[in-house]
Amino acid sequence: MRYAYALTGAMLLGGAAATMALQPSSAQVAQNEPGTMQATAPRAGAPLSFADMVAKLQPAVVNISTKQTIVQQQNDNPFAGTPFGQLFGFGGQGGQGGAPVRRQGASLGSGFIISPDGYVVTNNHVIAPGARGASVDEITVTLPDRKEYTARVVGRDPTSDLALLKINATNLPFVKFGDSTRARVGDWVVAIGNPFGLGGTVTAGIVSAVHRVTGAGTDRFIQTDASINQGNSGGPMFDLNGNVIGINSQILGSQGGGNIGIGFAIPAEDARPVIETLMKGVAVKRGYLGVGIQPVDDDIAAALGLPKDRGELISRVEPGEAAARAGLKQGDVVTRVNGKEVTPDQTLSYLVANVPPGSNARFDVIRDGKPVTLNATVGTRPSEEALANLNGPREGDDGLPDEGGEQRTAPAGAPLGLNVVPLTPQIARTIGVDSTVTGVAVARVDPSSDAGQKVRRGDVIVSVNRQPVRTGAELAAAVNAARSQGREQVLLYVQRARQGGGFIPVRIKN
DSSP: OOOOOOOOOOOOOOHHHHHHHHSOOTTOOOTTOTTSOGGGSOOTTOOSOSHHHHHHHGGGEEEEEEEEEEEEOOOOOTTTTSTTTTSSOOOSTTSOOOOOEEEEEEEEEEEEEOSTTOEEEEEHHHHSOSSTTEEEEEEEEEOTTOOEEEOEEEEEETTTTEEEEEOSOSSOOOOOBOOGGGOOTTOEEEEEEOGGGOTTEEEEEEEEEEEEEOTTSSOEEEEEOSOOOTTOTTOEEEOTTSOEEEEEEEEOOOTTSOOOSOEEEEEHHHHHHHHHHHHTTOOOOOEEOOEEEEEOOHHHHHHHTOOTTSSEEEEEEOTTSHHHHHTOOTTOEEEEETTEEOBTTBOHHHHHHTSOTTSEEEEEEEETTEEEEEEEEOEEOOOHHHHHTTSOOOOOOOOOOOTTSSSOOBGGGGGGTEEEEEOOHHHHHHHTOOTTOOSEEEEEEOTTSSGGGTOOTTOEEEEETTEEOOSHHHHHHHHHHHHHTTOSEEEEEEEETTTEEEEEEEEOOO
16 A cells, blocks of 8 residues: 565676575575475365355345435525625525425445344444435345345444444344454455445455554554455455454545455454444443554654654643543653554554553653653543544634745744744634644745645644744754754644644754
């Protein structure tokens, strides 16, 4: 998805030298040395065809469809938005007084039966309203023998994108969850679902990757090249033993939405506890720290003098939440949670989400280059809607001086390619940042600088290498201090309307 690899070759200087360079030590052989690859042959009992296995599994895989009602406000003024909008007696402001219009919508997806009495697992987005103003009126589960049942929602968990349905039936074919922790890259997998509404479609491929992180990082996925398309969502991914090791959930699609060989499934190890909780009629609860985080990439690592991909950087601490009560600070790098390393494959969000709310967790932190250990009583993760409301206000007119205007911008950030002005209450209001924010506002950015690719007019620089700045002179002093220490980059903490705050590494101009 986002990785590129390059190989470089070296010229061999002579026959003897070439022999020495190419021959490994006697204790080590090439990974693909003939005679060492028995593991690539089919294991004992592996099928030459998937047909027998699919014949047993397919009856438990179902089609899920919804009927939805979508309510849209109509514009009864055909001239709305034009200079003639109010000239012909149409009511309302700009002609928005039309009666709401109701239309019917639908969605299609997949699922699988996990008990003979009719419990069905699927993705939450399969049964969720498909548009703003929509409501789901009916959910229908269709079995491979074309029998249809009206389903009720037992429970749903938007964070994991899982839902549990129930149909009134008995003696149904069903399948069981397997152990996804044993899945290895290269293992065969089979996906069954209803892509594009085509019932009972079977595809096969391999496990392309495990612990793949997408989105907010609270979940990890199994990546596969088995063909998964629109409508496969909620369907099962089977191993060669016929066990469900994943629930097909996402695709990285082409512009037309088709399969390009990159699909993602929720591992059974993560899905099973959620489904068991929903079956009990209990809401799923996850741990919550109350922080904004950023990965420690190459640039941030260089600015902080840390190894890359070690831990995650705290960019924001929510007042009154678990992190604030435990003493975590903006700029801390969390490297471990309860002894488990924070890595790109095992994110801080994932580790914290799996800590039971109300329990204590130990956090290993690097603060200003020094190790610190903190203990926090983990809170309960809010709903996705509540988390979305934590975003800042929308941007408006920035209110910053134009180039050549009366108020001159301070060139103190010139080594970064930035010109800044003091953040006044008026500027804070116009650029949409909270009145409690302190720092300097960016008025001009040199597009040829590194900052020109990362910082924009209207951003507020709150700190440089975790040192607060309130004037152009303080900004310049912080940049010069980093340069005197041999640093090629500085780490800015930038507050931006709508998107909140975050750390941005910026290279110092020569």
